[in-house]
Amino acid sequence: MTTTSPFRRPSPVPDPPDDPGTAPRTAAPSVRAAYTDLLDFAAAVFQHHGLPSARADAAARALCYGDLTGMTSHGLTNLTRLYLPLFEDGRVDPGADPRPVADRGASVLLDARRALGLWAAEAAMDLAVERAATFGIGMVAVRGATHFGCAGHHALRAVQHAMIGLVAANCGGQRIARPPGGAVAMLGTNPLSVAAPAGPHPPFVLDMSTTAAPTGRVRQAAHEGRAVPAGVLRDDDGAPVTDPSAFDEGRAHLMWLGGEAGQYKGFGLGIAVEVLAAVVSGAALGAHPDALDGDGGPTGRDDGIGFFAAAIAPDALRTGAALDAGTLFGALLGCPPSDPSEPVRYPGWHEHRRAQERLRDGVPLSEDLYRELRRTAARLGVPAPVALERA
Numbered sequence: 484m485t486t487t488s489p490f491r492r493p494s495p496v497p498d499p500p501d502d503p504g505t506a507p508r509t510a511a512p513s514v515r516a517a518y519t520d521l522l523d524f525a526a527a528v529f530q531h532h533g534l535p536s537a538r539a540d541a542a543a544r545a546l547c548y549g550d551l552t553g554m555t556s557h558g559l560t561n562l563t564r565l566y567l568p569l570f571e572d573g574r575v576d577p578g579a580d581p582r583p584v585a586d587r588g589a590s591v592l593l594d595a596r597r598a599l600g601l602w603a604a605e606a607a608m609d610l611a612v613e614r615a616a617t618f619g620i621g622m623v624a625v626r627g628a629t630h631f632g633c634a635g636h637h638a639l640r641a642v643q644h645a646m647i648g649l650v651a652a653n654c655g656g657q658r659i660a661r662p663p664g665g666a667v668a669m670l671g672t673n674p675l676s677v678a679a680p681a682g683p684h685p686p687f688v689l690d691m692s693t694t695a696a697p698t699g700r701v702r703q704a705a706h707e708g709r710a711v712p713a714g715v716l717r718d719d720d721g722a723p724v725t726d727p728s729a730f731d732e733g734r735a736h737l738m739w740l741g742g743e744a745g746q747y748k749g750f751g752l753g754i755a756v757e758v759l760a761a762v763v764s765g766a767a768l769g770a771h772p773d774a775l776d777g778d779g780g781p782t783g784r785d786d787g788i789g790f791f792a793a794a795i796a797p798d799a800l801r802t803g804a805a806l807d808a809g810t811l812f813g814a815l816l817g818c819p820p821s822d823p824s825e826p827v828r829y830p831g832w833h834e835h836r837r838a839q840e841r842l843r844d845g846v847p848l849s850e851d852l853y854r855e856l857r858r859t860a861a862r863l864g865v866p867a868p869v870a871l872e873r874a
Contacts, residue, residue, distance in 0.1 A: 513850045514848045514850055514853040514870045514871075516845055516848060516869060517846075517869070518551055518841060521543075524543075524860060524866065525543035526540050526543040527865035527866065528863060529577075532570040533578060535578075538599070539602075541601065541602035542599055544636070545602065545604070545632040548635075548636040551838045552834035552838050553834060554635075554690070556700040557633045559852065560703065562859065563855060563859060565630060569630070574786060575599050576596060580596070581596060581607075582594045589620055589621055590621075590623075590624070591610060591622070591624070592623075592626075592764060593626070598628070600788065600790075601631055603631070604628070604652075605640060607790070610792075611623045611793055615794040616796060619795070619799030619800060620793065621793065621794045624790075624792075625789060625792070628655075628788040628789065628790055631788075634650045634651070635676045635690030635831075637676070638677060639678045641678060641795075642679065642680050642686045647679045648792070649792070649795070650791065650793075651673070651755075651756040652673070652756070653760040653766060653767075653789050653790070654788060655767040655789070656767040656769065656787055657781070657784055658770075658777065659671050659781045660738075660739060661736060663746045666719075666779050667779050668774065668777060668781050669769060669774050670754070670757060671753075672753075673752075673756035674691065674692050674693070674697070674756070675689075675691060675692075675693060676688065676690040680808050681809065681831075682805060682809020682810070682812060683809055684812045685836070686835065687812060687831045688831030688834060691740070693752040694738065694739055694740060695714055695716075695737060695738045702731065712725070714738060716729060716735040716737060716738065717736065717738055718736075736779075760789040763789075766787055766790075767789070816829070853870065
């Protein structure tokens with residue numbers, strides 16, 4: 484992937500020695516790498532596994548978005564944990580071309596045919612944007628997909644065209660969370676994202692799981708030896724659990740967004756995502772009679788994922804939407820804070836600020852993750868990202 488660095492690169496420092504150990508990653512980052520280096524590295528890894536160049540570039544953008552914006556649980560840490568095993572196990576077809584099943588102009592149904600979701604979701608949103616430019620709204624439903632990273636990255640594709648983006652995805656046949664009062668896991672984390680232009684302000688980007696936290700964040704806390712807040716996990720008796728390792732050990736399960744008091748709201752949103760992403764597209768269902776044979780814990784695999792990408796063009800309906808968006812988000816930013824040291828911000832503001840800083844100064848990586856990327860580069864014979872500085 485040919486890129487031009489958007490900032491002057493500091494002088495590289497010597498690489499740390501390889502450490503094949505499996506010590507938990509530390510929370511504090513100690514290495515910075517140029518964002519363009521990370522993109523080139525990730526794209527090269529995906530090309531090594533058979534993705535054509537343009538698709539590898541798109542997959543790299545989607546993956547590195549997590550590190551660029553600070554959502555590191557969905558960034559490069561997932562390269563060897565999640566994505567490369569998909570290739571190695573044959574659960575992704577690097578040469579797959581999504582096939583149109585139905586095309587009604589403003590709405591399209593695609594069969595992804597096991598294409599890598601990181602690029603297929605970006606392509607689906609781009610198609611939705613294309614249709615919205617003609618019809619005022621574009622909707623692309625996708626089935627047979629694989630994991631696509633941060634939903635917010637794909638929703639933001641619409642914002643680049645002054646449109647509103649909506650993305651929802653189920654987890655295919657993977658069941659992680661139980662219904663309130665239920666004893667068997669029936670649904671996945673079912674992420675949802677809405678992104679919108681905000682006039683002269685940073686774009687609005689809501690990007691959330693409908694469970695209290697995504698599994699990646701729980702596992703990241705376990706790797707770093709951190710507790711999770713009460714309200715994220717609970718045991719079979721309903722007692723709160725703060726040890727994140729209890730999730731993978733089967734001693735705790737995820738709660739819904741809203742915690743004990745508001746869990747029906749998160750559960751309802753999770754079902755809404757399942758309807759949009761799976762019922763509309765014909766993807767694998769989480770809530771299926773097969774799930775009833777489970778022992779209560781997570782079951783199934785995240786194969787046959789469905790997602791829903793929609794783009795809305797307000798300018799096709801009226802003039803003045805952009806001005807109103809600027810007024811709306813400007814008013815929110817102008818709200819007097821109860822604590823002067825904590826000004827009011829909206830979802831997407833902090834991520835935009837981090838992205839600008841990291842484009843300028845480099846993307847922070849933990850020492851352990853950087854070593855892992857170097858080991859992967861050496862194993863595959865691709866250039867590793869260069870360390871710019873070390874704390």
